[in-house]
Amino acid sequence: MRSKLSLRGKAAIVGAALAGCGEAHGKSSMEITIEGVHGALADAGIALGEVDAIATCQPLDMLSGLTLAQELGLNPRFTMNNRMGGSSFLSHTLWAAMLLELRLADTVLICYGSNQRTASGKLMTALGLPTYEAPYKPLFPLSSYALAADRHMTQFGTTREQLADVAVAARAWAKKNPDAFMRDPLTREDVIASRPVSDPLRVRDCCLVTDGGGAIVMRRAETAKDHPRPPVYLLGGGEGTTHRDISEMADLTVTGAAQSGRTAMDMAGVKPADIDVVQLYDAFTINVILFLEDLGFCKKGEGGAFVANGGIAPGGHLPVNTNGGGLSCVHPGMYGIFTLVEAVRQLRGEAGDRQIDGAELVLAHGNGGVLSSQVTNILGTEATL
Amino acid sequence: MAGIGQGPGPDAVFAAKLAEGVFEIQKCGGCGTHVFHPRVICPACGSADLGWIAPTGRGTVYARTVVRRKPERGGDYNVVLVDLEEGVRMMSRIDGIAHDQIVAGLKVTASIGEGAEGDPAVVFRPE
Structure with a gap:
């Protein structure tokens, strides 16, 4: 369904930064978040006082949007604290684009931070x-x-080896990223053992437990070029919410990514074959297989074969999670913001050894809960407008 | 007939029945859909006319996992999703079978056993 009022190309990310990735000793989740905010504003060349809408979702602070406003000394026109788990930030971008397009806000800040590794050593969550x-x-x-x-x-004969190859590919990308947390060699046999x-x-099918945060700043497309770095335009977005608890998921092999991806790609006017780089929330190896299928990069049931034998590793047929993902780069609990920051890096050509030549279109995808919330963003360079 | 605003909510009703050794699920008087877990209105049609029925107790394993735990902490245990004949799914545990014998498609029957805290919980055994 194509809406008459489209958000395609109406807003852009004009600043992005990471903070505290890995181990951030002695820092609170909000302090890591604010370090990211400081970096993103500097990257955008925007003064703090220009921010008039904020969005965040913190691990344990249920009123984190209010805390963020307080710590930044802001009285925002809009404060967004919608919590859907790791997908939240890819939903925040859609709300940001709506606020900007309606001229209800001019500068939207989206940010996250977590100190779960140094604070607790395991996933910090407010959920029981x-x-x-x-x-x-x-x-x-x-x-x-x-x-x-x-x-x-x-159901599909997906193998233990195919699951392992997702983790092996993530590690191969991480080796190209000096900021990745786990960069030592990892083989299929290591994962299976x-x-x-x-x-x-198994443990190597699971995302890391690290600290870390990130922030992005969004503005209307018409002023997006008034900043130091090239704008990254939001071309499409979509959501899918299918359940909260896994026992209520109708079909464990089909996620809401089928809906979110279709909506996002329809808005952007692109198809899977057009996408240059994919950033998926890889909380566990199975996620990548499910999302590649549901987003249309391969047929349902063929995700295992798609990722096998380096299919999504450097030199494979589709670059997926070029930063090393939640499996090998960074995973502070709600990973979605990192899909956006890595998308920005790739589309600005700033990704160093892991840069995909000529990257113009990136699909970033967040997962929240237990395959419960799926949110897809399509991001592109000026050439894709 | 159950109804909104009358007596305790469906979670409390389910728990009270289970405490008395009774496992029941809901059935919608509006559209006939069976409903689990208990709800205030039918997720298929929105009706508040949800009554309680005894399921046959027969089901089929849809998916399973074995949680690995050190022997000194109680050892491994299984967690499954079971599809009941009535068409609803629930999380549970299969007793009376080796964990590695539990596979999707296994036919199982419900009974009331103990949950993690010794509280009554619906568990299954192979047919």
């Missing part, structure tokens, strides 16, 4: 187990993804 799942003690969120992986293997946690998933 769902009422009808708690009696069976699933690991949260790991067992939910394990159930999805089991079902995909049963790693500690089992919740079958069929």
